[in-house]
Amino acid sequence: MLTLSPKESLILELLVREDEMYGLQLVAASRRKLKRGTVYVTLGRMEEKGYIVSRAAETPANGGLPRRLYRATPLGRRVLKKWTTATGILLPEFI
Amino acid sequence: MNQLPGRLLHRLSNSLFSDQTMQRVINPALADLQAEYSQASGRATWTRRRIVLRGYAAFFKVIVFYATSSLRPGNWTVDDRRSLSRVFGLASAMMFAATLLFLLQPASRAVEFRGLSRMTILLIATSVPDRLPYAIAIGVLFGVLFGLRDRIVSAIPVIVIVAACLVIAATARVNNARVVPWANEAFRTLVGMPPYFPKSSAEITLRELREWIRQEEDFPNSKGFRRNLLQYHGRGSAEPAAPLVFALFGLAVITRPRLGRAHLVCIALLAAFGYYVVLYEGQSLIRYRVVPPIIAAWLANIATVLAAAAIATVVPARVRMSE
Numbered sequence: 455m456l457t458l459s460p461k462e463s464l465i466l467e468l469l470v471r472e473d474e475m476y477g478l479q480l481v482a483a484s485r486r487k488l489k490r491g492t493v494y495v496t497l498g499r500m501e502e503k504g505y506i507v508s509r510a511a512e513t514p515a516n517g518g519l520p521r522r523l524y525r526a527t528p529l530g531r532r533v534l535k536k537w538t539t540a541t542g543i544l545l546p547e548f549i
Numbered sequence: 550m551n552q553l554p555g556r557l558l559h560r561l562s563n564s565l566f567s568d569q570t571m572q573r574v575i576n577p578a579l580a581d582l583q584a585e586y587s588q589a590s591g592r593a594t595w596t597r598r599r600i601v602l603r604g605y606a607a608f609f610k611v612i613v614f615y616a617t618s619s620l621r622p623g624n625w626t627v628d629d630r631r632s633l634s635r636v637f638g639l640a641s642a643m644m645f646a647a648t649l650l651f652l653l654q655p656a657s658r659a660v661e662f663r664g665l666s667r668m669t670i671l672l673i674a675t676s677v678p679d680r681l682p683y684a685i686a687i688g689v690l691f692g693v694l695f696g697l698r699d700r701i702v703s704a705i706p707v708i709v710i711v712a713a714c715l716v717i718a719a720t721a722r723v724n725n726a727r728v729v730p731w732a733n734e735a736f737r738t739l740v741g742m743p744p745y746f747p748k749s750s751a752e753i754t755l756r757e758l759r760e761w762i763r764q765e766e767d768f769p770n771s772k773g774f775r776r777n778l779l780q781y782h783g784r785g786s787a788e789p790a791a792p793l794v795f796a797l798f799g800l801a802v803i804t805r806p807r808l809g810r811a812h813l814v815c816i817a818l819l820a821a822f823g824y825y826v827v828l829y830e831g832q833s834l835i836r837y838r839v840v841p842p843i844i845a846a847w848l849a850n851i852a853t854v855l856a857a858a859a860i861a862t863v864v865p866a867r868v869r870m871s872e
Contacts, residue, residue, distance in 0.1 A: 478581050490581070491610025495618055498573035508573075518553050518583035519576050 458537045461488060461496050466505060466534040469526040476511075476521050497524055505530035554586055554601045555579040558608060566704075570615070578611045579604075616708050629705040632697055636710060640685075640692025647687040651680035655736075662740050675736040678728045682721040686791035687821050689714060693799030694813045702804050710800070714793040721789035726755040729785070751781060758782045780832040783846025788828065794853045795820070801857035805864040820856075824849045 458466070468483050469475060477497060481488045488496075500506045507527055510520040526534070562575045582604030589597050618624075652673055659672035693710060734752040753761065758778055765775040798820055802808070808816070831848035834840050840848075 476581075477577050478585075489610070490578075490607040492614045494574045494577045494611055495615050497577075498570075499618075501573060514584070514587065516553065516583075516587055518587065519555075519559070519580035521580040521584055522577045 458533060459496075461492075462500055462505065463534065463537060464488065465493075465496065465500065465524075466526055466530050469506060469524060470531055470534060474523050474525045476523060480524070500530070505533060553583045554604065555582050555608070558605075574611060574615055578608050582608065616704070619705055620708060625705055626703070628701055629703055632700050632702070632706045633709055635700075636692045636696030636706065637713075638692075639696045640688040642688075643691040644684050644688030647684035648677065648680055651684055652676055659740075668739065672736060672739055675732040675739065678724055678732045681724060682788050682791055683825070685717060685721065686795045686824070687817075689717075689792045690795040690799050690817050690821060693796055694803055694817055695810075697800075697803045698810075698813065699807070702800075707800060710796050711793070714796040717792045718789050721792065722786075725785040725789055730754050730757075755782060755785050758785070776838070779842045779846075783842055784828065784832055787831075787846045787850055790847075790850050791824065791828075794850045794857075795824070798853050798857040798860075801860040805860060820853065824853055827852055 464484055464487055465480060468480055472479075472483070475483070477493050478490065480497075481490050481493055497506065497508070501508060504527060506524050508522045508524045511523050513520045559575070559579050562579075563571060566575055582601070585600050585604060586597060589600050655676035656669075656673050659669045662669075662672070689710075697706065730752045733749075737749070737752070758781055762775060762778050762782060765778065799817075802813075802816060828849040831845040834845040834848070839845070844851075
């Protein structure tokens with residue numbers, strides 16, 4: 455069964471809205487709901503489940519590590535849609 | 550990346566974690582730190598330092614969160630479960646054997662005093678708490694070395710073993726602080742030795758020992774007695790860390806290129822005997838004031854951790870922890 459934790463659901467919402475984002479952008483856009491220390495573990499788990507994909511951005515000119523950009527997959531978009539509908543039916547008073 | 554922070558952390562992590570974990574979890578966290586640092590290049594030094602500190606804090610949170618989320622039983626593989634059951638099974642068996650070995654001397658004394666009777670068993674039982682922390686440490690060392698031999702060492706068994714040893718160390722500390730003094734007093738009472746007033750140094754708790762040491766500072770003529778108290782306190786506070794220290798040593802050895810059974814037995818015996826000698830010689834150093842009491846007390850633990858660090862640094866690993 456495909457499930458979404460509140461954090462996964464929030465990340466998918468943000469990625470569906472903005473298309474492609476860095477980890478720190480997700481943290482900033484979440485209004486403190488996502489934490490810098492936990493976001494990459496959650497993103498890694500979502501990538502394993504196939505909800506999102508990531509790619510390395512260009513290597514910086516100073517030779518630092520390239521940052522990663524995240525995007526929702528069609529599966530992730532479908533799961534978010536179904537999940538939002540299901541929670542809307544089951545828990546209308548909390549939505 | 551010459552002037553960028555996080556290079557050392559990247560190198561260290563690279564030798565510990567799998568490529569997938571590096572790519573998905575570690576590298577993005579370090580890339581954020583470096584990107585933020587680069588963006589702040591024209592700003593005040595304290596601003597850049599704050600960014601570096603915040604980045605390091607975030608990195609360590611990532612590691613802790615990754616470790617704890619990996620520990621959920623759903624993430625354990627069959628290999629992880631087998632490795633852990635082998636380690637804990639062997640450690641328990643070796644601990645039992647070592648405890649019996651260490652009880653031979655008090656048992657022979659008890660039989661000498663009372664012959665074979667119910668009292669003899671009670672006398673032997675009062676000697677168990679004193680011997681237990683070191684016996685557990687030996688059990689852990691053999692358990693890690695032989696339980697993980699010829700197995701893939703992934704992050705989960707390592708984290709579980711270290712966490713278990715932390716709990717054991719805390720319990721052993723309570724044992725040394727409270728149970729051992731009580732058992733020593735019980736032993737003396739049972740064999741009918743005359744009562745000390747108020748108690749002997751071996752029969753008071755670590756807290757009382759600290760209080761006595763503090764009081765003895767006011768009497769310059771009683772330095773010999775004070776050093777005796779420092780010796781008891783040193784052993785009582787440092788020995789409980791032995792299982793954790795031996796686990797780290799065992800993990801450093803077992804993640805290096807494969808060694809035969811005979812080699813592992815030799816390494817384990819050398820480490821266990823060496824630790825014992827340094828622990829007790831360290832207490833003598835307190836007596837002869839060669840080094841400060843706190844250093845002497847922890848000398849065996851420091852030496853074993855340094856040996857583990859040297860092995861991990863000099864000999865290349867045969868496996869990476871999270872593979």
